[in-house]
Amino acid sequence: xxxxxxxxxxxxxxxxxxxxxxxxxxxxxxxxxxxxxxxxxxxxxxxxxxxxxxxxxxxxxxxxxxxxxxxxxxxxxxxxxxxxxxxxxxxxxxxxxxxxxxxxxxxxxxxxxxxxxxxxxxxxxxxxxxxxxxxxxxxxxxxxxxxxxxxxxxxxxxxxxxxxxxxxxxxxxxxxxxxxxxxxxxxxxxxxxxxxxxxxxxxxxxxxxxxxxxxxxxxxxxxxxxxxxxxxxxxxxxxxxxxxxxxx
Ligand code: OAD
Numbered sequence: 347x348x349x350x351x352x353x354x355x356x357x358x359x360x361x362x363x364x365x366x367x368x369x370x371x372x373x374x375x376x377x378x379x380x381x382x383x384x385x386x387x388x389x390x391x392x393x394x395x396x397x398x399x400x401x402x403x404x405x406x407x408x409x410x411x412x413x414x415x416x417x418x419x420x421x422x423x424x425x426x427x428x429x430x431x432x433x434x435x436x437x438x439x440x441x442x443x444x445x446x447x448x449x450x451x452x453x454x455x456x457x458x459x460x461x462x463x464x465x466x467x468x469x470x471x472x473x474x475x476x477x478x479x480x481x482x483x484x485x486x487x488x489x490x491x492x493x494x495x496x497x498x499x500x501x502x503x504x505x506x507x508x509x510x511x512x513x514x515x516x517x518x519x520x521x522x523x524x525x526x527x528x529x530x531x532x533x534x535x536x537x538x539x540x541x542x543x544x545x546x547x548x549x550x551x552x553x554x555x556x557x558x559x560x561x562x563x564x565x566x567x568x569x570x571x572x573x574x575x576x577x578x579x580x581x582x583x584x585x586x587x588x589x590x591x592x593x594x
Contacts, residue, residue: 353578357563358591361438364534367445368526369435370552374540374566376455378429378585381422385542386568401511409494409503416506417489420471423453424487431539431584432459434592439463441592446526448519448551450541452508454486465519469508478502515547523551532558539565540584543572552576565591 350356361367373383383389384396398404399415436459439445447464449456452471456464473484476497495504509515527533533555543549552562552572564576565587573579580587 347574347579348577350578354580354587354590357561357578357580358593360561360563361535361537361591364442365444366526366529366531366533367438367442367535367537368523368533368551368555368560369438369445369447369537369539370541370548371435371447371449371451371456371539372541372543372548373451375431375435375449375584376426376429376451376453377540378431378583379426379455381426381453381455383540385544396511400508402513405505405510409505412506413490413493413495416471417493420487420489423471424489426453426455428455428459429585431588432456432461434588435539436460438592444531446523448523450545450548465522467509467515467519469506469516471506471508473507474504475507476500476502476504482507520547527551527554533560536560536562537565538562538570538572538576539588541566541570541572543570548572549575563591 377383384391399412405412432455435447439461445463447456447461448467449464450467452468454470454472470484472486472488473482475482479497479500479502481497481499497504536552536555538552541548549572553575556562562576563578563580564572565580565584567582
């Protein structure tokens with residue numbers, strides 16, 4: 347980590363001059379909207395087992411349990427709104443058109459705040475996929491009454507069209523990130539917001555642009571797997587720091 351007298355001022359200046367920005371977000375960006383995170387205090391993985399609720403094996407064993415969890419999460423999302431952190435990132439995209447936001451979240455809050463130049467790595471909690479006919483439907487706000495739900499077309503079993511543990515990330519977003527990082531014009535700033543950074547690919551995307559001069563800024567109230575590796579660590583809540591960082 348670099349030692350700046352005023353890390354927030356340094357980060358703000360670097361971002362003000364940036365022409366290409368890569369933003370990586372995780373559950374922490376939505377915490378202030380009232381969406382629980384996975385790890386850490388109050389996180390889902392505190393009293394739920396990831397392999398039961400978010401893996402193909404868990405779903406095969408007990409689809410009703412998995413759907414109950416997703417329905418509880420959908421219900422929570424029906425009552426929340428994007429917070430100043432999401433709005434600040436949407437404003438950043440308008441100020442720096444050559445930017446890309448990659449989120450691990452499935453909650454749709456970046457889109458609700460107006461982010462468009464973005465990819466979702468783990469899918470969308472409002473999308474279902476039929477295991478029999480493959481039909482995919484996105485129905486924001488939908489709460490299925492009967493769990494597990496069945497496909498309205500063929501009667502097959504529906505699953506949430508999200509990426510679970512042990513599954514591959516979708517290729518299209520992956521390739522878009524790789525292309526964004528390797529374009530001739532280098533990325534100037536990487537912003538890593540609200541992620542524990544446990545996945546290798548997140549660490550790689552955060553750090554690779556540095557080889558061509560990017561500065562890596564992390565916003566997180568707690569130390570993450572990336573904190574020791576970034577250039578500037580802004581310790582605090584995304585909803586407070588991002589609006590100050592992105593002041594234009
Ligand atoms: P985690 O729950 O692992 O991490 C959330 C991070 O957000 C932690 O580092 C917190 O310190 C931080 N945080 C909490 N409140 C914050 C705030 N107000 N502002 C900024 N940061 C805050 O979430 P992810 O890193 O997104 O995947 O987890 C990655 C993936 O693992 C998830 O997409 C999910 C999970 O298991 C699957 O379900 C496949």
